[in-house]
Amino acid sequence: MKFGYFDDANKEYVITTPKTPLPWINYLGNNGFFSLISNTCGGYSFYKDAKLLRITRYRYNGVPADFNGKYFYIKDGDTVWNPGWQPTKTQLDEYECRHGIGYSKFKGVKNDVEANVLTFVPNEDTCELSQVKLTNRSSQTKQIKLFSYVEWCLWNADDDSRNFQRNFSTGEVEVIDSTIYHKTEYRERRNHYAVYSVNSKIDGFDTSRDAFLGAYHDNRDPEVVCEKGECTGSVAHGWSPVAVHQINVTLNPGETKSFVFVLGYCENPQDEKWESKGIINKAPAKKLLAKYQTDADVEAAFDRLCTYWNDLLSIYTVKSANDKVNRMVNIWNQYQCMVTFNMSRSASYYESGIGRGMGFRDSNQDLLGFVHLIPERARERIIDIASTQFQDGSAYHQYQPLTKKGNSDIGSGFNDDPLWLIAGTSAYIRETGDTSILKEMVPYDNDMSVATTMMEHLKRSFDYIVNHKGPHNLPLIGRADWNDCLNLNCFSEHPGESFQCFGPSEGPVAESVFIAGMFVKYGEEYAQLAELLGDQAEADRARKEVQIMYDAVLKDGWDGDWFVRAYDAYSHKIGSKECEEGKIFIESNGFCSLAGIGVKEGLAEKALDSVKKYLDCEYGVMILQPAYTVYHLELGEITSYPPGYKENAGIFCHNNPWVSIAETVIGRGDRAFEIYKKTCPAYTEEISEIHKTEPYVYCQMVAGNDAYLPGEGKNSWLTGTAAWTFCNISQYILGVYPTHKGLQVDPCVPSDFGDYTVTRKYRGATYNINVKTNGSQKGVKSMTVNGQAVEGNVIPFVEGQTEYNVEVVM
Ligand code: BGC
Numbered sequence: 001m002k003f004g005y006f007d008d009a010n011k012e013y014v015i016t017t018p019k020t021p022l023p024w025i026n027y028l029g030n031n032g033f034f035s036l037i038s039n040t041c042g043g044y045s046f047y048k049d050a051k052l053l054r055i056t057r058y059r060y061n062g063v064p065a066d067f068n069g070k071y072f073y074i075k076d077g078d079t080v081w082n083p084g085w086q087p088t089k090t091q092l093d094e095y096e097c098r099h100g101i102g103y104s105k106f107k108g109v110k111n112d113v114e115a116n117v118l119t120f121v122p123n124e125d126t127c128e129l130s131q132v133k134l135t136n137r138s139s140q141t142k143q144i145k146l147f148s149y150v151e152w153c154l155w156n157a158d159d160d161s162r163n164f165q166r167n168f169s170t171g172e173v174e175v176i177d178s179t180i181y182h183k184t185e186y187r188e189r190r191n192h193y194a195v196y197s198v199n200s201k202i203d204g205f206d207t208s209r210d211a212f213l214g215a216y217h218d219n220r221d222p223e224v225v226c227e228k229g230e231c232t233g234s235v236a237h238g239w240s241p242v243a244v245h246q247i248n249v250t251l252n253p254g255e256t257k258s259f260v261f262v263l264g265y266c267e268n269p270q271d272e273k274w275e276s277k278g279i280i281n282k283a284p285a286k287k288l289l290a291k292y293q294t295d296a297d298v299e300a301a302f303d304r305l306c307t308y309w310n311d312l313l314s315i316y317t318v319k320s321a322n323d324k325v326n327r328m329v330n331i332w333n334q335y336q337c338m339v340t341f342n343m344s345r346s347a348s349y350y351e352s353g354i355g356r357g358m359g360f361r362d363s364n365q366d367l368l369g370f371v372h373l374i375p376e377r378a379r380e381r382i383i384d385i386a387s388t389q390f391q392d393g394s395a396y397h398q399y400q401p402l403t404k405k406g407n408s409d410i411g412s413g414f415n416d417d418p419l420w421l422i423a424g425t426s427a428y429i430r431e432t433g434d435t436s437i438l439k440e441m442v443p444y445d446n447d448m449s450v451a452t453t454m455m456e457h458l459k460r461s462f463d464y465i466v467n468h469k470g471p472h473n474l475p476l477i478g479r480a481d482w483n484d485c486l487n488l489n490c491f492s493e494h495p496g497e498s499f500q501c502f503g504p505s506e507g508p509v510a511e512s513v514f515i516a517g518m519f520v521k522y523g524e525e526y527a528q529l530a531e532l533l534g535d536q537a538e539a540d541r542a543r544k545e546v547q548i549m550y551d552a553v554l555k556d557g558w559d560g561d562w563f564v565r566a567y568d569a570y571s572h573k574i575g576s577k578e579c580e581e582g583k584i585f586i587e588s589n590g591f592c593s594l595a596g597i598g599v600k601e602g603l604a605e606k607a608l609d610s611v612k613k614y615l616d617c618e619y620g621v622m623i624l625q626p627a628y629t630v631y632h633l634e635l636g637e638i639t640s641y642p643p644g645y646k647e648n649a650g651i652f653c654h655n656n657p658w659v660s661i662a663e664t665v666i667g668r669g670d671r672a673f674e675i676y677k678k679t680c681p682a683y684t685e686e687i688s689e690i691h692k693t694e695p696y697v698y699c700q701m702v703a704g705n706d707a708y709l710p711g712e713g714k715n716s717w718l719t720g721t722a723a724w725t726f727c728n729i730s731q732y733i734l735g736v737y738p739t740h741k742g743l744q745v746d747p748c749v750p751s752d753f754g755d756y757t758v759t760r761k762y763r764g765a766t767y768n769i770n771v772k773t774n775g776s777q778k779g780v781k782s783m784t785v786n787g788q789a790v791e792g793n794v795i796p797f798v799e800g801q802t803e804y805n806v807e808v809v810m
């Protein structure tokens with residue numbers, strides 16, 4: 001069952017009922033000012049950091065669902081309604097929400113009044129714009145009232161949700177004409193404030209939540225709107241400041257009136273905070289608001305946003321006979337990659353934006369799907385991430401986006417982290433050819449006095465693994481590897497202890513076969529970087545270490561029919577036939593195979609067959625089987641989840657593409673694509689009532705076979721699935737893979753995929769790549785570039801050449 005449809009021509013998902021199984025959201029903003037917005041106008045905004053600079057309030061896990069947003073109330077006689085349906089939930093005569101690329105549009109119709117709301121964050125400014133158009137579709141003149149509503153967050157979202165004894169006394173606002181200034185804490189250490197303004201005269205305002213809603217009311221029935229009909233002009237002193245404008249609107253038959261609302265974030269230099277004693281310097285707000293005074297201003301900004309996105313999305317496009325693939329590749333998968341790049345795992349409807357900032361592991365992986373879009377931003381991100389690395393090559397697991405400093409709450413000791421830095425950097429250089437990044441001086445733990453070159457950072461990443469091996473010469477796991485819940489040194493016995501932080505950060509025994517797989521893959525990529533810098537000795541040394549690891553995996557990481565997952569602190573196998581539960585895991589099998597381990601020995605094929613046999617289900621490939629049914633002290637959080645959920649036998653979408661990529665490595669296009677389809681939103685759209693999360697983006701987890709409701713998705717949007725799936729489909733299935741020498745074309749498609757064309761912008765040139773598949777799954781028979789036959793399947797990069805027309809025959 002569907003709750004809307006894809007409008008590919010407009011790059012939109014059109015939601016046709018507000019009653020989706022879960023809130024279906026969108027992200028607005030790219031450069032600092034961000035908003036989450038749901039199909040019923042729920043959501044919130046923040047500047048740069050969802051924890052430290054939260055602009056408006058949201059109530060996570062509230063009742064009813066998805067409560068608090070930026071609302072517009074329309075009072076038409078005795079009827080009060082919202083264009084996005086919530087919060088009054090007045091039945092609408094017509095409803096539509098279009099989530100687009102960087103914007104959302106709402107259309108609500110009630111009693112012959114049509115409201116169209118367009119909301120987006122312009123690329124150039126730190127604000128969100130909402131254009132509200134009201135049309136009278138009746139033959140009578142309408143006298144209606146429009147009320148806006150936002151609830152301010154007192155900046156630090158964590159403190160805001162806990163420290164009421166203080167916060168109920170700190171709130172401050174100013175109101176000048178149609179602009180409401182939120183200036184809590186500006187009097188002391190803050191030099192920023194927020195504004196909410198409208199481009200018309202107003203007929204009233206409120207800034208005290210209590211005055212607007214009334215005691216024992218909520219956003220569903222604000223007393224001012226539903227009973228009094230007039231704002232009270234309240235000026236908030238403490239409690240909960242809000243911003244409400246009231247505009248009385250007369251609409252003649254057929255007439256449309258339009259209003260532009262601007263929600264902005266403004267900063268002043270420290271010594272220019274005040275206009276006069278107690279009066280905040282409003283210059284930045286005035287400058288901002290002056291830019292968005294007319295519909296034409298808004299529409300021009302909207303056009304610029306659309307052009308910006310159309311340009312970005314033209315960097316990789318495919319034309320194939322499969323509409324769903326085209327839609328995901330050309331629009332939604334890349335869009336989600338931008339969002340995960342911006343947010344890491346900080347703010348979604350499942351991540352509160354308080355607990356987790358930018359993940360070292362997560363952000364590096366996000367780069368893999370983003371680097372082609374805006375390489376300069378990827379470069380900056382790589383340096384930011386590397387700057388939180390420790391001198392021994394290990395890393396803070398997370399850092400705060402505002403300060404860019406490592407977050408000691410979670411600390412370090414996740415032994416996969418160092419290698420992801422090689423993955424991200426290598427992807428950047430393969431995309432751009434810019435080896436200068438390797439020569440940049442980059443600090444450790446943000447301390448510039450101990451800075452070294454970026455290449456030295458990568459060396460320390462690599463050597464961290466070389467120097468931290470266990471009894472089987474496999475990498476020590478530390479607190480966990482990619483699977484945050486495999487806590488083999490934790491041994492937590494008391495509720496409330498964080499599985500990720502409890503216990504020693506390092507144990508001398510527990511080992512990860514998954515990290516071994518990573519080492520083989522990224523060790524080779526590291527060797528290639530050394531070669532690019534002319535350091536053959538280092539490349540040779542790296543390859544020797546990779547070979548040693550490869551051999552260790554075949555010796556002690558192979559279980560007979562699949563790869564072992566790990567060894568615990570007693571050196572017992574995890575993910576082996578010997579185990580009672582958790583006999584086979586996806587991660588080591590996917591990653592070791594995609595890294596090429598056991599391919600020539602025929603073991604990768606065997607492992608992938610086992611994955612199909614034991615881990616496959618209708619909705620994807622489960623993370624492990626059989627599910628753990630009891631808590632194991634020696635395994636940690638993984639066994640804390642009920643069977644079928646999350647890391648305990650859920651379908652963790654993130655590592656499904658690893659298996660699919662591994663299938664392309666051994667040339668099985670049919671199977672690679674079968675896996676791709678199972679979790680692909682454009683396919684799961686059909687079962688939205690089961691899947692529940694947004695049908696245009698990936699979610700982190702889908703309940704596995706052991707769960708109460710197999711197929712039910714959770715944690716949409718912020719997942720490494722976005723980047724990895726984009727790599728899978730664009731680089732491995734469609735097969736256009738950036739190498740240091742140029743683009744390689746090595747498709748691995750299902751036999752009935754048909755011919756297709758990829759257009760790729762790469763290092764200043766446009767590549768038009770036509771692939772004739774001839775029913776084949778893998779193997780390029782011939783390739784011509786601008787009419788010339790070339791050897792092999794890498795398109796030779798010619799400096800200065802701007803167009804490559806490539807014919808590939810499989
Ligand atoms: C989740 C993991 C997540 C970890 C990090 C765990 O509770 O199951 O998916 O990576 O928390 O905070």
Ligand code: NOJ
Nearest residue numbers: 345361362482483484485
């Ligand atoms: C989500 C976390 O963000 C990610 O870092 C981790 O790899 C997966 N969960 C698996 O535990």
